[in-house]
Amino acid sequence: MSDERSPIFGDRPWPEHYTFVPAIRVGGTVYISGTTGTDETGRITAPGDIEEQTRQIFRKFEALLASLGGSCDDIVSTTDFFTTTANYERTARVRREFFRRGFPAATGVLVAGLLREHALIEISAIAVLRTPRPRPAADITPA
Numbered sequence: 020m021s022d023e024r025s026p027i028f029g030d031r032p033w034p035e036h037y038t039f040v041p042a043i044r045v046g047g048t049v050y051i052s053g054t055t056g057t058d059e060t061g062r063i064t065a066p067g068d069i070e071e072q073t074r075q076i077f078r079k080f081e082a083l084l085a086s087l088g089g090s091c092d093d094i095v096s097t098t099d100f101f102t103t104t105a106n107y108e109r110t111a112r113v114r115r116e117f118f119r120r121g122f123p124a125a126t127g128v129l130v131a132g133l134l135r136e137h138a139l140i141e142i143s144a145i146a147v148l149r150t151p152r153p154r155p156a157a158d159i160t161p162a
Contacts, residue, residue, distance in 0.1 A: 070109035091117040
């Protein structure tokens with residue numbers, strides 16, 4: 020397995036002055052930077068609604084992982100940074116929508132604020148992409 024680091028930018032231009040990337044792949048592991056519930060213009064999709072902001076974050080994760088042949092089911096760990104506990108329990112509904120094959124390890128951190136104005140939650144994740152298992156030699160028929 021390669022230890023080469025491959026940055027993943029998605030389908031949007033990425034500003035050169037940023038000192039981080041949206042995600043980075045090392046071998047089969049993908050490290051996804053903290054992500055907020057923004058649309059393609061960078062605006063929060065649902066001000067005041069932590070559930071919908073969480074849903075938008077996981078939509079973005081799903082699209083990023085799909086571009087690599089994966090899905091949210093490949094996520095093995097998440098860290099939630101949230102500014103309020105009001106309605107935080109509703110984020111569990113969103114997790115059930117996106118994690119169909121079992122839940123990842125998770126950490127939740129209550130913070131005083133987030134850099135993105137009106138963001139109630141920011142989530143980072145680690146995914147391990149599945150690779151096809153090689154068939155045993157006995158199953159391979161010579162050509």
